[in-house]
Amino acid sequence: MRISVVGCGYLGAVHAASMAELGHEVVGVDVDERKVAALGEARAPFYEPGFEDLLARTLATGRLRFSTEIAAAAGSQVHFVCVGTPQKRGEYAADLRYVEAAAESLLGVIESGELVVGKSTVPVGTAARLADLVGEKVPGAMLVWNPEFLREGFAVQDTLHPDRLVYGLPDGPDRATAERVLDEVYAPIVARQTPKVVTDYATAEMVKTAANSFLATKISFINAMAELCEATGADVKQLADAIGYDDRIGRKFLNAGLGFGGGCLPKDIRAFMARAGELGADQALTFLREVDNINMRRRIRMVELAREVCDGSLLGKHIAVLGAAFKPDSDDIRDSPALNVAAQLQLQGAVVTVTDPAAIENSRRLWPQLDYATTPEEAAERADAVLVLTEWRQYRELDPVAFGEVVASKRVLDGRNALDREAWTAAGWTYRALGRRAG
Ligand SMILES: NC(=O)c1ccc[n+]([C@@H]2O[C@H](COP(=O)([O-])OP(=O)(O)OC[C@H]3O[C@@H](n4cnc5c(N)ncnc54)[C@H](O)[C@@H]3O)[C@@H](O)[C@H]2O)c1
Numbered sequence: 001m002r003i004s005v006v007g008c009g010y011l012g013a014v015h016a017a018s019m020a021e022l023g024h025e026v027v028g029v030d031v032d033e034r035k036v037a038a039l040g041e042a043r044a045p046f047y048e049p050g051f052e053d054l055l056a057r058t059l060a061t062g063r064l065r066f067s068t069e070i071a072a073a074a075g076s077q078v079h080f081v082c083v084g085t086p087q088k089r090g091e092y093a094a095d096l097r098y099v100e101a102a103a104e105s106l107l108g109v110i111e112s113g114e115l116v117v118g119k120s121t122v123p124v125g126t127a128a129r130l131a132d133l134v135g136e137k138v139p140g141a142m143l144v145w146n147p148e149f150l151r152e153g154f155a156v157q158d159t160l161h162p163d164r165l166v167y168g169l170p171d172g173p174d175r176a177t178a179e180r181v182l183d184e185v186y187a188p189i190v191a192r193q194t195p196k197v198v199t200d201y202a203t204a205e206m207v208k209t210a211a212n213s214f215l216a217t218k219i220s221f222i223n224a225m226a227e228l229c230e231a232t233g234a235d236v237k238q239l240a241d242a243i244g245y246d247d248r249i250g251r252k253f254l255n256a257g258l259g260f261g262g263g264c265l266p267k268d269i270r271a272f273m274a275r276a277g278e279l280g281a282d283q284a285l286t287f288l289r290e291v292d293n294i295n296m297r298r299r300i301r302m303v304e305l306a307r308e309v310c311d312g313s314l315l316g317k318h319i320a321v322l323g324a325a326f327k328p329d330s331d332d333i334r335d336s337p338a339l340n341v342a343a344q345l346q347l348q349g350a351v352v353t354v355t356d357p358a359a360i361e362n363s364r365r366l367w368p369q370l371d372y373a374t375t376p377e378e379a380a381e382r383a384d385a386v387l388v389l390t391e392w393r394q395y396r397e398l399d400p401v402a403f404g405e406v407v408a409s410k411r412v413l414d415g416r417n418a419l420d421r422e423a424w425t426a427a428g429w430t431y432r433a434l435g436r437r438a439g
Helices: 012-021 033-040 051-060 097-107 126-137 155-160 174-185 187-191 201-232 236-244 265-278 282-309 337-347 360-366 376-380 400-404 421-426
Strands: 002-006 025-029 064-067 078-081 115-118 142-145 165-168 196-199 318-322 351-355 371-373 385-388 411-414 430-433
Touching: 002 012, 002 097, 012 025, 012 051, 012 064, 012 078, 012 155, 025 033, 033 064, 051 064, 051 155, 078 097, 078 174, 097 115, 097 126, 115 126, 115 174, 126 142, 126 201, 142 165, 142 174, 142 201, 165 174, 165 201, 174 187, 196 201, 201 236, 201 265, 201 282, 265 282, 282 337, 282 385, 282 411, 282 430, 318 337, 318 376, 337 351, 351 360, 351 376, 360 371, 371 376, 376 400, 400 421, 411 421, 421 430
Parallel strands: 002 025, 002 078, 025 064, 078 115, 115 142, 165 196, 318 351, 318 385, 351 371, 385 411, 411 430
Antiparallel strands: none
């Protein structure tokens, strides 16, 4: 099939290459010239394991190309909309201007019988509105909503092997055609008996925001338990292990620590609350405000903990921050808890050196006033405290004995409960973590 993918960021670029991998002829369109140039030369404009190989492989087949011109989408049977939906400045609601611009530009090139497929995460009601627009401007063209559940760090695997497909389809005569076309797009995935939920627009839109709200709630739940553990002397890691054995609860997403960030969970729960308010159903989601609050409190607590281990004052203290990305295996620093803490420490008088295997370049652009180092050893040279704020494997596997040689004081704050406490304390480190007693 001929497919266009409009918006080639973390979601769209991987989607475009994955669709080519499935055998389709794909054009990726983005307004960002630098991104398009890099993608066309098989250079990933962001760090995502396995993506650059996939990109090179699919470009080499001749089935994948990139363009800054929406005209390049003409003639495709299916058009994916993968543009960003960030939080509006000064408001909780999602900023839909990119989705609207992408839809507008597509309307100039699509023809009757073609399918527009929304993948961006949007407030419930958006698809119905866009469907009216599409139907009005290009009679015979169809719109479906097909939310994306990929996780950064596993984006290639998740796109090619999703755990479910969700189709939000129009009512009426186009419904069966739209489903058949999507099945054809995802043919190998459908053939593997991947669970498929075929539903209406509103449910499909809500599946995505509900899933993210649930995940955020689970993280904030364990972080709320961490606050209580701090007040009582209990141990949140053991608590999580013990409740996680109950398979109704499960252990995943129960790691207490610095909480969630990134380009999805924070803005998605806020947009969900804003939309609920517009719909007169705000009471249903007031708990998400608390989820958000618990999450943000962890960042403040981390700074307090750093002050505590630095003998009550951050002024002039050298602090090494290991990790800047919002999660490991990504260079994404959007609303990164690690960078947020690093910046707060710096603003409170500490001398902060940040390191990250993939996100230094992005971080430097956002926080040029922080110092950056390429290795943990370099960052930790003569440090008064080391904070592990993103659980990259490289940091989890640091040798506490050798690493102890470079610092001024062996004080480590494990912001992700990711280190082996026994090994670090045995090597003479003062070990502190959120929700656990001093080690
Ligand atoms: N990143 C994820 O892990 C992920 C997972 C699931 C869903 N989503 C959702 O997918 C959407 C995209 O997220 P992302 O992380 O890829 O964002 P992103 O900011 O990395 O990418 C968005 C891209 O769209 C481009 N763009 C903006 N306006 C355009 C236009 N009019 N025409 C063409 N291109 C345009 C931008 O230049 C950018 O490259 C969001 O709604 C997000 O919530 C993201």
